[in-house]
Amino acid sequence: MSVQFVLDAAGKQTAVLVPIREWERIQKSLQKPAAAKKAAAPGAAAKERFKEEFREAVREMKLMEAGKIPKYPLHQLLAELDNEP
Structure with a gap:
């Protein structure tokens, strides 16, 4: 994964650039806990x-x-x- 950090003039990290495929994978992994919670609580x-x-x-x-x-x-x-x- 080739993540890039954006720095301000003081060298502080202000943003992150993530490849689109990695971003899509992150989004899917963030959605899974909600779906898993629903599946785990059928009642x-x-x-x-x-x-x-x-x-x-x-x-x-x-x-x-x-x-x-x-x-x-x-x-x-x-x-x-x-x-x-």
């Missing part, structure tokens, strides 16, 4: 889905308490939960 999507569904349930409860949507009986809720995958 992350399920956790986010649960959190969103819970938020929606709280919104619905508040609307029911305010009388903006009808309340429904507990047996109906339990029946819905039994039918979910």
Whole structure:
């Protein structure tokens, strides 16, 4: 790899020139940890889905308490939960 350093008048390094192929390799290696983290945490999507569904349930409860949507009986809720995958 032929990296070149750019120096200012005082001799301090201010920039680096990297060959394009090396730069592309660096970019790919920087993107891998994020992809690896997603792959390493397969439950992350399920956790986010649960959190969103819970938020929606709280919104619905508040609307029911305010009388903006009808309340429904507990047996109906339990029946819905039994039918979910």
